[in-house]
Amino acid sequence: MNLTLILFIILATVAVVSAIGLLVSRNTVYAALFLVINYASVAVFYLLLGAPFIALVQVTVYAGAIMVLFLFVIMLLGADKLPKATVLPWQRPVAIGLAALLLVEGVFLFFQRLKTISTPLANPDAAVNTTESLRTLGMALFNQYLLPFEVTSILLLVAMVGVIVLTKKEKGEQG
Amino acid sequence: MAGTIPLSYYLAISAVLFTMGSLGVLVRRNPLIIFMSVELMLNSANLAFVAFARSFNVLTGQIFVFFVMTVAAAEVAVGLALIVIIFRNKHSIDVDLMSNLKG
Numbered sequence: 375m376n377l378t379l380i381l382f383i384i385l386a387t388v389a390v391v392s393a394i395g396l397l398v399s400r401n402t403v404y405a406a407l408f409l410v411i412n413y414a415s416v417a418v419f420y421l422l423l424g425a426p427f428i429a430l431v432q433v434t435v436y437a438g439a440i441m442v443l444f445l446f447v448i449m450l451l452g453a454d455k456l457p458k459a460t461v462l463p464w465q466r467p468v469a470i471g472l473a474a475l476l477l478v479e480g481v482f483l484f485f486q487r488l489k490t491i492s493t494p495l496a497n498p499d500a501a502v503n504t505t506e507s508l509r510t511l512g513m514a515l516f517n518q519y520l521l522p523f524e525v526t527s528i529l530l531l532v533a534m535v536g537v538i539v540l541t542k543k544e545k546g547e548q549g
Numbered sequence: 550m551a552g553t554i555p556l557s558y559y560l561a562i563s564a565v566l567f568t569m570g571s572l573g574v575l576v577r578r579n580p581l582i583i584f585m586s587v588e589l590m591l592n593s594a595n596l597a598f599v600a601f602a603r604s605f606n607v608l609t610g611q612i613f614v615f616f617v618m619t620v621a622a623a624e625v626a627v628g629l630a631l632i633v634i635i636f637r638n639k640h641s642i643d644v645d646l647m648s649n650l651k652g
Contacts, residue, residue, distance in 0.1 A: 376553060378553060378554060379553065379554060382554050382558065386558075386562045389562065389566060390562070390565055390566070390569070393565075393566055393569040393570075393589060394569065396569075396573065396582070396585060396586070396589065397569060397572060397573045397576065397577070397586075402579060402581050402582060405581075405582050405585055406585065409585050409588065409589065412566075412589065412592070413592065416566075416592055416595075416596055419559070419562075419596055419599075420596075420599055422554070423559070423599050423600060423602075423603045424603055425599050425602070425603070425611050425614075427611070428595075428599055428611050428614050428615070431615065431618060432595075432618070435618050435622060436588070436592070436618065436621075439622065440588070440621070440622060440625050443625060443626065443629060444581065444584070444585065444625070444629070447581070447629045447632065447633060448581060450633065451632070451633065451636050451642065465575075465576070466576055468575075469572060469575035469576045470572065470576075472571075472575065473568050473569075473571055473572040473575065474568075476567075476568050476571055477564060477565065477568040480564040480567065480568070481561065481564055484557065484560045484561070484564065485557065510608060511608055511611060511612070514608050514609075514612060515612055515615070519612050522616060526616060526619045526620075529619065529620065529623055530619065530622070530623055532623075533622075533623035533624075533626050533627055534626070536627055536630070537626050537627055537630040540627070540630045540631065540634060541630050541633060541634065
C-alpha cells in the first residue's frame with residue numbers, strides 16, 4: 375500500500391462524507407460549506423491526475439466564485455433556515471431506491487469493461503512537466519478549440535445580460 | 550510518488566458522487582440545495598473526464614472540463630436569479646409552490 379493510495383482513500387472519504395453532509399444538512403449555509411469541502415477534495419484529485427490547471431480553476435471558479443454567489447443569495451433571501459417542508463411519505467424511500475439502482479447500473483457498466491479501466495495510470499511525471507502540460511493545454515485551447523472558446527464568451531455575456539434583465543425591477547413595482 | 554491508482558477507482562468515486570447528487574435532487578425540497586446537488590453531479594462528471602484524459606493521455610478531456618465549468622457558472626448565475634425573482638413574488642422558495650404552470 376503506497377502513499378498515493380492512502381492519500382486517495384482519505385480524499386475519497388472526505389469527498390463522500392461531505393456529499394452526504396450536503397444531502398442531510400437542514401441549514402443551507404452548512405450545505406454550501408460542505409460543497410466547498412467536496413470541491414477542494416476533488417481539486418486534489420485533479421492534482422493527482424496531473425491536471426494542475428483544472429485543479430486551480432476548480433478552486434477559483436467553483437469553490438471561489440460560484441459558492442460565494444450561492445452564499446450571497448442564501449443570505450439575501452434569509453433562506454438559511456427554512457421551515458420543514460411537507461414531505462410525501464413515499465418520496466424518500468423511492469428516491470433512495472432509484473439512486474441505489476443508478477449507482478449499481480453505473481458501476482456495472484464501468485466494471486463490465488474492467489480490462490480497459492483496471493490498468494494503473496502511468497506516472498504523471500508530476501512537477502517535472504507542469505509547465506510543459508500548461509503550455510500544451512494553452513496551445514490546444516487557443517488553436518484547435520478556439521471557436522468553442524469564443525462561443526463560451528458569448529454564452530457568458532448572454533447569461534450576464536439575462537440575469538440583469540431578469541432581476542431588474544419594473545417601474546413602480548414594489549420589491 | 551508513483552501514480553499507481555487504477556482508473557477504475559476514480560470512476561467509482563465519480564459514480565458515487567453522481568449518485569449522491571441525483572439523490573439530493575430527488576429528496577430535497579429547497580431549490581438552493583437542489584442546485585448544489587446539480588453542481589455535485591457536474592463535478593463528478595468532470596472528475597471522470599479528467600481521469601479518462603489521464604488514462605488515454607489526451608488533453609481533450611481537460612479542455613472539455615474547462616467548458617463544462619464555464620457553462621456551470623452561467624447556469625448558476627441564471628438559476629439563482631430565477632430563485633431570487635420567485636422569492637420576491639411568493640416570499641418562499643419551496644419547490645412545491647412553483648406550480649403556476651400546472652394545467
